[in-house]
Amino acid sequence: MKKRLIALSLAAVLGVTLLAGCGGSKETGEQPAPTDGGTTTEEPAQAGGGVIIHNLGSDPKTIDPALNSAVDGHQVIQSAFEGLCRVDENQKAVPGMAESWEVSEDGVTYTFHLRDAKWTDGQPVKAGDFVYAWKRAVDPATAAEYAYQMYYLKNAEKINAGEMSLDDLGVKAVDDKTLEVTLESAVPYFLELLAFPTYMPVREDIVSADPEGWALNMETYISNGPFKVTEWNHDDVMKLVKNENYYDADKVKLDGIDYVFIVESSTAFSAFEAGEIDYMEAVPSEQIALLQEKNDPNFKIYPYLGDYFYVFNVNAEPVNKPEVRKALAYAIDRKQIVEQVTKAGQMPAKGFVPAGIPMSDGKDFQETSGDHGMAEDLSKVEEAKKLLADAGYPNGEGFPAVEILYNTSEGHKAIAEAIQAMWKDNLGINVELRNEEWKVFQTTRNTKQYVIARHGWIGDYVDPMTFLDMWVTGGGNNDADYSNPKYDEAIAKAKSSLGAERDQAMLEAEKVLMEDMPVMPIYYYTNAVMFREGIENAPKSPLGPVDYREATVKR
Numbered sequence: 001m002k003k004r005l006i007a008l009s010l011a012a013v014l015g016v017t018l019l020a021g022c023g024g025s026k027e028t029g030e031q032p033a034p035t036d037g038g039t040t041t042e043e044p045a046q047a048g049g050g051v052i053i054h055n056l057g058s059d060p061k062t063i064d065p066a067l068n069s070a071v072d073g074h075q076v077i078q079s080a081f082e083g084l085c086r087v088d089e090n091q092k093a094v095p096g097m098a099e100s101w102e103v104s105e106d107g108v109t110y111t112f113h114l115r116d117a118k119w120t121d122g123q124p125v126k127a128g129d130f131v132y133a134w135k136r137a138v139d140p141a142t143a144a145e146y147a148y149q150m151y152y153l154k155n156a157e158k159i160n161a162g163e164m165s166l167d168d169l170g171v172k173a174v175d176d177k178t179l180e181v182t183l184e185s186a187v188p189y190f191l192e193l194l195a196f197p198t199y200m201p202v203r204e205d206i207v208s209a210d211p212e213g214w215a216l217n218m219e220t221y222i223s224n225g226p227f228k229v230t231e232w233n234h235d236d237v238m239k240l241v242k243n244e245n246y247y248d249a250d251k252v253k254l255d256g257i258d259y260v261f262i263v264e265s266s267t268a269f270s271a272f273e274a275g276e277i278d279y280m281e282a283v284p285s286e287q288i289a290l291l292q293e294k295n296d297p298n299f300k301i302y303p304y305l306g307d308y309f310y311v312f313n314v315n316a317e318p319v320n321k322p323e324v325r326k327a328l329a330y331a332i333d334r335k336q337i338v339e340q341v342t343k344a345g346q347m348p349a350k351g352f353v354p355a356g357i358p359m360s361d362g363k364d365f366q367e368t369s370g371d372h373g374m375a376e377d378l379s380k381v382e383e384a385k386k387l388l389a390d391a392g393y394p395n396g397e398g399f400p401a402v403e404i405l406y407n408t409s410e411g412h413k414a415i416a417e418a419i420q421a422m423w424k425d426n427l428g429i430n431v432e433l434r435n436e437e438w439k440v441f442q443t444t445r446n447t448k449q450y451v452i453a454r455h456g457w458i459g460d461y462v463d464p465m466t467f468l469d470m471w472v473t474g475g476g477n478n479d480a481d482y483s484n485p486k487y488d489e490a491i492a493k494a495k496s497s498l499g500a501e502r503d504q505a506m507l508e509a510e511k512v513l514m515e516d517m518p519v520m521p522i523y524y525y526t527n528a529v530m531f532r533e534g535i536e537n538a539p540k541s542p543l544g545p546v547d548y549r550e551a552t553v554k555r
Contacts, residue, residue, distance in 0.1 A: 049255045050553045052535060054546070055268045055280040056259045058407070058438035059235050064215040065200040066137040069145040069477060070442065071458055071544040074197055078545045079240055079257060080223040081200040084112050084130065084179070085191050086549075089539045091462050093191035097125055097201070097224070098179070107186030112179040118245040119203065120228040127173035129201035135166045136207070137198050145446065145476035146198045148469060149460070152190060152495075154182040185496045192461045226252045226549045235261055253537075253552045263438075265410050269530070272298070278532040279546065282411050285343040288528060297533040301345055304525035305542045306458035307354050307467065308346070310404070310419075311480050314518050316451045318400055323391035325517040328452075330384035331426040332419055334522055335376045341418050342411070344528035348376035349521030351510055353467045356542075357459075359503040365464045369507055372514035374521070381426050388427055396428030403432040406454035407441035415522070416454065445479045455479065458525070458544045464506045465494065471513060480518035487512045 060073040068077060084098040099115040117125040137144045138156045151157040154170025170182030183190065193199060206222050207214050214220045221229050226246050231239040241256040243249065262268040265282040272280050283291070283299065291299040312319040312328075319325050334348035347355060350371040357365045374380065385395070393399045404420065406412040416433050423429050431452070436444060445453045459466040469475070472491050473483040487509055494505035513519070527540070538551035 049253055051256045051258055052254060052279065052538075052548060052551065052553065053258045053260060053277045055262050055271070055277045056238075057261065057268075057281065058263055059261045060238075061439045061442050062215060063221070063229070065197040065202060066133065066142055066144045066146075067215075068197050075545045076229070076238065076240075076259060077197040077200060078225070079227045079548060080221070080225045080229055080243075081197070082117075082225040083194045083196070083199045083201070084114075085194040087192055087195045087541075091192065091541065091543065093195065096195065097130075098194075108183050110181040110183075110190070111174075112181065114177045114179065115247060117224060117247040119222050119224050120243055120245055121222050122245055123203075124176070125201060125224050126176040127179040128176070129203055130179055130199075131171050131173050132204040132207075133200060133202045134171050135169055136202070138169060139166060143476075144198070148472070148475050148477075149193070149196065149198045152183050152187050152193070154184055156184075186498060187495075188498065189461050189463050196460050227254075227257060237261070248549075251550050253550065254548060257548055263408055272530045272532075278535060280530045281527060282409065283344070283528040283530055284410065285341065285414070288343045298530050300529055300531055300540075302527040302529065302540045303356065303542045304458065304527035304544070305354060305356055305462065306456060306525035306544075307349060307352060308415075308456050308522050308525055309349065309352070310520040310522065311445070311453050311455040312518055312520070313448050313451055313453075314480050314482050315448070318391070318393070318402070319451055321391045322516055323387040324393070325520070327384040327387040327391065327427060328423065329374060329517055329520040330380035330387070331378075332422045332520075332522070333376075333378050337415060337418055338523050341414050342523065345526045346523040349523050350374060350376075351514055352519060352521050353464045353506075353510055354459075354524040357462060357464050359464075359506075360499045361503070365503075365506070369510050372511070374514075378426065384427060388429075393429070396430075399427075399429040401430070401432065402451045403434045404452050404454065405434050405436065405441070405444065405450045407438045408435045412454050419522075446477075448479065448481050453479070455519070456525070460543065462543075464510075465491075468506055468509050468513070469495070471518065482513075482516065482518035484512060484516055487516075 056072045056075060058072060060076060061070060062068050063073050063076045065077050065081060068074060082096045084096055085093040086096040088094050097114055097117055098112040101110055101112045103110050114125065114127055119125060134150060136142055138147055138150050138159050140160055140162050147160045155164050155168045158164040159166055159169055172180050174180050201224060203222055206220055210220060218229050218232055226243055227240040228243045229238060229240050238259040239256065242252050242254060246252060260277060262271060265284045268277065268280040269284055269287060271277045312325050314320055338346040338348055351366060351369050353365050353369060355364060355366040359365050359368065404416045406416050413435065420431055420433060423431060444450055457467060469491050470477040471482050472488050490505050490509035490512060494502050494509065497505060534554035536552050539547050
């Protein structure tokens with residue numbers, strides 16, 4: 001992180017206030033007890049403005065709403081942009097850029113009425129800005145990994161496949177303040193989707209002038225949310241300040257947010273102890289028990305609707321064989337990993353969809369779906385050995401050299417080392433470990449230049465579909481390159497039905513997925529964070545981001 005820690009310490013000496021705060025990937029993972037941190041003062045504590053310093057971990061690959069597919073980028077985009085809707089602390093839609101809307105009786109047509117709002121450069125936000133942004137996300141030329149998130153819109157999938165014109169997309173600006181949206185079929189969570197980055201508006205005049213660079217140049221990174229990005233020093237810090245043109249600016253109390261990029265969790269933890277940052281995830285596992293014992297007010301374990309797993313490139317030997325994939329999945333001790341490696345209350349994974357997501361009847365999807373033949377301990381090892389032998393590798397003999405690829409992180413390394421040892425002890429196979437910097441790793445995995453890779457997925461909304469539709473044939477986030485017509489059919493049926501019929505289709509889809517095993521679920525996330533005591537009104541979503549829109553701090 002270059003000279004970030006030194007610079008922050010010097011800033012404190014020179015009188016720049018570091019804030020005290022309150023405490024507890026798409027991907028996260030994880031020495032004396034931390035001090036209270038912050039800057040002391042003899043004056044009474046006051047809640048209000050200031051700058052929160054939030055460790056984002058890695059430098060985002062992109063902060064373009066159409067191109068982002070990671071939690072770090074989502075955090076920034078949520079701070080800088082606002083969609084037609086926002087979500088409240090219960091992940092339910094509330095008015096955002098749209099102050100009201102009507103829905104047709106069949107649930108297919110929405111008419112949104114936009115409020116008077118401005119972009120950071122003072123120009124008005126118009127319905128046409130949403131039309132342009134959504135067409136851009138669906139346009140195959142954009143190559144958005146999340147294009148499939150727009151397939152709920154009429155004709156979006158066919159447009160993305162190059163079979164129809166962009167003009168056929170089910171969205172139109174009736175006038176500058178009225179947006180009409182037509183869906184393929186009724187979607188029970190469509191309003192919540194509108195708070196997701198891919199659905200954020202962007203300005204055509206800004207993006208078309210520099211399609212590749214507009215989101216890298218902070219002078220052209222024009223946004224419409226509560227904060228605006230003013231500076232991005234890669235691998236160091238991204239600075240946001242309050243957006244004075246935001247329609248609800250009176251509710252924005254912070255002066256700004258500094259997103260810093262400290263990759264190693266031990267370094268970030270030291271920075272938190274020193275009062276140099278106010279928020280960090282992936283708390284080192286060796287610190288968790290001590291923090292809990294001391295009841296440290298800065299430490300929190302939040303629910304996190306996500307799944308930590310390994311993904312297999314199903315076209316690469318030897319994991320192109322389902323028997324091999326199942327053998328590897330059955331030969332790890334998930335309970336040991338969560339109890340002895342991660343240590344933050346994670347649950348051993350039984351399937352791909354995590355616990356905590358209700359179906360239409362209120363029952364938990366994961367409990368209904370079952371364990372799919374997997375065990376949380378080593379009770380399936382003998383079956384794993386048989387599967388490996390059936391695949392042509394008895395006792396691991398002749399198993400080719402492969403590696404586990406993971407993005408640089410102490411937590412990911414510890415998990416990979418544990419799994420490496422389990423596969424050696426239980427199957428007699430040797431695998432190597434290799435790490436890559438986050439941006440490089442994302443590209444390597446997405447372009448399928450790997451055999452086995454670390455992965456993690458945090459839900460985009462509270463519904464099983466956010467975990468299931470990423471594995472359809474040709475999906476932008478389908479890093480396994482997995483394809484099964486039976487699976488695709490189940491997902492299509494779920495997207496065109498409601499109630500019990502929809503639930504059953506999703507249950508069938510997960511059953512097919514876990515039978516083919518292109519992914520190896522390891523555990524369901526929790527989010528162990530340091531969040532400085534004194535930061536209030538900053539809800540932490542189980543989907544990842546912290547909402548700083550109305551946050552206050554006590555200096």
